[in-house]
Amino acid sequence: MSLANTPDPAIRRAIVEQDLANVLHPIVQHRALEKKQMVVAGSSGSTVRDADGTEYLDAMAGLWCVNIGYGRHELAQVAAEQMERLAYFPHTAMNEPASRLAATINTLMGGDTHVYFVNSGSEANEAGFKIARQWAKQEYPGQFRFKTISRYYAYHGTTLATLDAGGMGERKGKFEPYSGDFVHVAPPTCYRCPFGLTHPSCGMACVKNLEATILGEGPESVAEVIVEPIMSGVGIAVPPDEYLPAVEAICRRYGVLMHVDEVINGFGRTGRMFAHQHYGVKPDIVAVAKGISSAYLPIAATVVRNHVFESFLGEPDSNRQVVQVNTYGGHPAAAAVAQRNIEIMLQERLAERAAETGAYLMDGLRGLLKHRNVGDVRGKGLLCGVELVKDKTTREQLDNATMNNVIDACKAAGVIVGRAGGGSRWGTVVAICPPLVVTRAECDRLVETLDRTIAAIPV
Numbered sequence: 077m078s079l080a081n082t083p084d085p086a087i088r089r090a091i092v093e094q095d096l097a098n099v100l101h102p103i104v105q106h107r108a109l110e111k112k113q114m115v116v117a118g119s120s121g122s123t124v125r126d127a128d129g130t131e132y133l134d135a136m137a138g139l140w141c142v143n144i145g146y147g148r149h150e151l152a153q154v155a156a157e158q159m160e161r162l163a164y165f166p167h168t169a170m171n172e173p174a175s176r177l178a179a180t181i182n183t184l185m186g187g188d189t190h191v192y193f194v195n196s197g198s199e200a201n202e203a204g205f206k207i208a209r210q211w212a213k214q215e216y217p218g219q220f221r222f223k224t225i226s227r228y229y230a231y232h233g234t235t236l237a238t239l240d241a242g243g244m245g246e247r248k249g250k251f252e253p254y255s256g257d258f259v260h261v262a263p264p265t266c267y268r269c270p271f272g273l274t275h276p277s278c279g280m281a282c283v284k285n286l287e288a289t290i291l292g293e294g295p296e297s298v299a300e301v302i303v304e305p306i307m308s309g310v311g312i313a314v315p316p317d318e319y320l321p322a323v324e325a326i327c328r329r330y331g332v333l334m335h336v337d338e339v340i341n342g343f344g345r346t347g348r349m350f351a352h353q354h355y356g357v358k359p360d361i362v363a364v365a366k367g368i369s370s371a372y373l374p375i376a377a378t379v380v381r382n383h384v385f386e387s388f389l390g391e392p393d394s395n396r397q398v399v400q401v402n403t404y405g406g407h408p409a410a411a412a413v414a415q416r417n418i419e420i421m422l423q424e425r426l427a428e429r430a431a432e433t434g435a436y437l438m439d440g441l442r443g444l445l446k447h448r449n450v451g452d453v454r455g456k457g458l459l460c461g462v463e464l465v466k467d468k469t470t471r472e473q474l475d476n477a478t479m480n481n482v483i484d485a486c487k488a489a490g491v492i493v494g495r496a497g498g499g500s501r502w503g504t505v506v507a508i509c510p511p512l513v514v515t516r517a518e519c520d521r522l523v524e525t526l527d528r529t530i531a532a533i534p535v
């Protein structure tokens with residue numbers, strides 16, 4: 077593993093000019109990019125390097141996805157070898173890498189699933205919605221079950237349907253109106269409980285809210301419930317242990333499918349291969365992406381339990397097959413890379429390592445609670461959040477400008493951290509989601525950087 081290339085200011089300048097003249101970037105304001113850019117040129121382990129030679133500890137694993145770390149040459153070899161053999165053919169036919177990857181995922185999920193391949197987390201959730209609807213049409217012929225129940229403040233993707241399923245007003249506003257097929261309930265964001273209650277005396281009001289909503293909508297109109305086990309976008313909300321089993325019980329009570337979004341949570345991130353496995357539940361639909369290939373190539377999947385799969389079986393003219401196709405679904409090179417990525421995770425025990433390093437990191441992060449501006453520290457495995465407040469007692473959130481300064485100061489010190497939810501339009505949670513190979517020394521550096529930066533927040 078090595079960081080590529082020696083810095084050349086002229087080349088960097090040319091890239092920036094070419095980029096500004098031609099690229100439309102996601103989410104960032106171009107006026108800001110004109111002033112300050114990052115041009116990523118090399119990477120290794122948990123470190124990325126700008127074309128100007130500056131190195132950063134990437135405590136966000138890219139966009140919560142480079143689970144096995146940067147610079148794994150063997151994945152490039154696997155991709156090249158597969159492309160030489162067979163670069164592409166539509167997945168209406170079979171290919172060896174995709175069938176092997178499906179078998180691997182099936183084993184990791186408990187051995188009773190089938191896997192539908194797509195290219196991104198959004199598509200994996202979107203296919204989940206469609207599979208749930210088609211399943212409901214086939215299994216409840218006299219009913220019209222089409223609704224998905226989801227949680228406020230959730231993030232499930234960037235397409236219109238996944239945005240609609242998500243519950244982030246400020247991300248959705250510009251694209252309204254939506255279909256209205258997604259009904260929202262209160263999330264288990266305990267530090268900012270929507271009911272103003274405290275666990276466990278809350279009596280799990282959020283779960284009661286879910287059941288009341290299904291009853292209010294009419295269970296015969298509901299196809300599924302979608303949950304991300306540990307909500308990432310809202311600022312790493314780890315639910316009480318009884319939350320997911322209670323959600324599963326409600327799904328079973330009303331005959332609706334349980335759809336779990338493991339796009340960030342999956343593939344070792346939380347200290348188990350999949351986050352729902354911490355809670356002993358058996359979801360009917362699981363969306364996976366990101367860590368499936370550690371983002372070396374784009375690939376994602378919608379995994380369905382066999383009882384759902386069986387609903388799609390029938391004679392050729394029964395029209396029960398999955399009525400959708402993605403050009404790149406089951407891409408042989410992406411599948412071969414994902415397979416090798418998962419083998420590396422298993423060989424290097426990266427889920428266990430995430431649990432161990434995560435516990436070490438959380439110890440360090442808890443030390444930050446000494447600061448007047450740190451309201452809460454939470455996480456599971458290597459998915460952690462530090463919620464910043466103006467006032468610990470009232471839990472008033474830090475203002476946007478100061479929050480920006482914190483993230484920028486960490487970056488200036490060579491550490492990339494993220495920014496997530498917090499429960500309002502300002503993301504006031506420092507998100508931490510490093511590659512699972514992050515070392516204890518790198519965790520120390522991360523905590524020291526946050527310590528210094530938070531201590532410098534003006535009163």
Ligand SMILES: Cc1ncc(COP(=O)(O)O)c(C=O)c1O
Nearest residue numbers: 196197198231232233339340365
């Ligand atoms: C929980 C969750 N679900 C779905 C998605 C969408 O994935 P993608 O960006 O690959 O479409 C994301 C993206 O960050 C996510 O965090």
